[in-house]
Amino acid sequence: MQLADYCSDREWKKIKELADTKETPFLVVDLEIIKQKYEELKSVFPAAIVHYALKANPGEPVINLLRDLGSNFDCASIFELNKVLDAGVSPDRISYGNTIKKAAHVKYAYEKGIRLYATDSKSDLQNIAEFAPGSNVFVRILVEGGETAEWPLSRKFGCHPDMAIDLLVQAKQLGLVPYGISFHVGSQQKDIAVWDAALSKVKYMFDWMKYEEGIALQMINMGGGFPANYISEVNTIQTYAQEILRYLKDDHGDDMPTIILEPGRSLVGESGVLVSEVVLISRKSRTDLKRWVYTDVGLFQGLMETMGEAIKYPIYTEKMTDRSNEGNVVLAGPTCDSTDIMYEQANYHLPLNLAVGDRLYWMTTGAYTNSYSSVEFNGFPPLQTYYVD
Numbered sequence: 291m292q293l294a295d296y297c298s299d300r301e302w303k304k305i306k307e308l309a310d311t312k313e314t315p316f317l318v319v320d321l322e323i324i325k326q327k328y329e330e331l332k333s334v335f336p337a338a339i340v341h342y343a344l345k346a347n348p349g350e351p352v353i354n355l356l357r358d359l360g361s362n363f364d365c366a367s368i369f370e371l372n373k374v375l376d377a378g379v380s381p382d383r384i385s386y387g388n389t390i391k392k393a394a395h396v397k398y399a400y401e402k403g404i405r406l407y408a409t410d411s412k413s414d415l416q417n418i419a420e421f422a423p424g425s426n427v428f429v430r431i432l433v434e435g436g437e438t439a440e441w442p443l444s445r446k447f448g449c450h451p452d453m454a455i456d457l458l459v460q461a462k463q464l465g466l467v468p469y470g471i472s473f474h475v476g477s478q479q480k481d482i483a484v485w486d487a488a489l490s491k492v493k494y495m496f497d498w499m500k501y502e503e504g505i506a507l508q509m510i511n512m513g514g515g516f517p518a519n520y521i522s523e524v525n526t527i528q529t530y531a532q533e534i535l536r537y538l539k540d541d542h543g544d545d546m547p548t549i550i551l552e553p554g555r556s557l558v559g560e561s562g563v564l565v566s567e568v569v570l571i572s573r574k575s576r577t578d579l580k581r582w583v584y585t586d587v588g589l590f591q592g593l594m595e596t597m598g599e600a601i602k603y604p605i606y607t608e609k610m611t612d613r614s615n616e617g618n619v620v621l622a623g624p625t626c627d628s629t630d631i632m633y634e635q636a637n638y639h640l641p642l643n644l645a646v647g648d649r650l651y652w653m654t655t656g657a658y659t660n661s662y663s664s665v666e667f668n669g670f671p672p673l674q675t676y677y678v679d
C-alpha cells in the first residue's frame with residue numbers, strides 16, 4: 291500500500307510525533323478530517339439533515355466538533371443520549387434511532403425532550419405511544435443489501451413494508467405522528483443501486499399512505515452505509531450523492547420529503563490511525579510459508595470489525611519499500627482467545643525484515659474501533675485515543 295493514499299503529510303507528522311513518544315497501542319483521531327468529511331457530505335447532500343450515528347466514535351471531541359458544525363445526532367441508548375445532552379446539544383437535534391429499547395428508556399428520553407423515535411414493531415410502538423406521547427415516529431423497513439455491504443446491518447432491524455404501513459396507521463391511532471420511513475442498506479455498502487431498491491419501496495409506501503390511508507408522510511431517513519477508504523476501491527461520496535439524489539428526484543419530483551442521513555463510518559473512519567507494535571513473529575512449522583505476526587492490538591482492542599475478515603484495514607510499516615521484499619503473513623492479536631485473529635485468509639503481505647518492536651499502522655480506523663474495544667479482557671486496557679487537530 292501507499293501511505294499517501296491514506297494519510298496526508300500533515301497527519302503523518304502528528305502520528306509520528308505520538309508514535310515516537312507514546313506507548314502503543316493507541317488510536318490517533320484527526321478532527322480536521324472529520325470536519326472535512328462533514329462539510330463534504332453537506333455540500334453533496336445540501337438539503338439533508340445529518341444525524342451522526344454516535345456508535346462509530348462517541349468521543350467527546352467528536353461530539354463537540356459535530357455539535358459546533360451544526361450536525362444532529364442519532365442515539366441508540368440513553369447512555370449515548372446523555373453524552374450528547376451533556377455536550378449541550380438541544381433535544382430537538384437528537385433522534386432515538388434504536389428500534390430495541392426498554393419502556394423505561396423511552397420514558398427517560400421523552401423526559402429529556404426527545405421527540406423523534408424509530409420503531410419496527412408493535413410492542414415498541416405501544417411503548418412509545420405510552421411513554422413518549424405525541425412524538426414523531428418513523429418505521430424502519432427491511433431492505434436488501436446484505437450481500438454487498440462489508441458489515442451488513444439489515445437482518446436484525448426493520449420490518450416488511452406491509453407491516454410498516456400497519457405500524458404507521460396504528461401510530462396515528464395511538465396519538466403519535468406517523469412521520470416517515472427509515473432503512474439502512476448495511477455498513478460499507480459498495481453497491482449504490484441498493485439505495486434505489488430501498489427508495490422504491492419507500493415511494494410505494496408514501497403513495498399507499500397518502501392515497502389509501504390519507505396520511506401524508508414527511509420524512510425519509512436513509513441511514514448510513516456510505517463507505518470509508520479501506521483496501522478495496524470505493525466510489526466517492528459525490529458519486530453516491532449524485533445517484534441517490536437522482537433516485538429521489540425520480541420518485542418524488544418537487545414534492546421532496548425531509549431527508550435525514552445517519553452517517554457513522556463515512557464521517558469518522560478516515561480520521562483514525564491505530565498505532566500498534568509487533569509483539570512476536572513466528573512460524574508454526576519449519577516449512578510454514580506464512581509468518582504469524584502478533585501485535586499488541588486485536589479484536590478486543592478495537593479491531594472487532596476484522597471478525598470474519600469483514601473490514602480489511604490497510605496496514606503500513608516504515609519498512610515497506612516494494613512488494614519484492616514482502617511475504618505472506620497471518621495477523622493476530624495479543625489475547626488468549628483463538629478468535630483473536632484478524633487476517634488469515636485475506637493474504638496480507640508485510641516486509642520480510644519486519645521485527646519485534648516495529649510499529650504497524652492500521653489506517654482508516656476512526657470508526658468502530660475505540661467504541662468496540664473491551665474493558666479489560668486479559669487485563670488489557672481499553673484502546674487509548676488521542677484527538678488531534
Ligand SMILES: *Cc1c(COP(=O)(O)O)cnc(C)c1O
Pocket residue numbers: 343345346364387388443474476477478513514515516552553554555556
Ligand atoms: C450504525 C448505524 C448507522 C451508521 O451506519 P454507517 O454505515 O456507519 O454509516 C446509522 N443508522 C443506524 C440506525 C445505525 O444503526
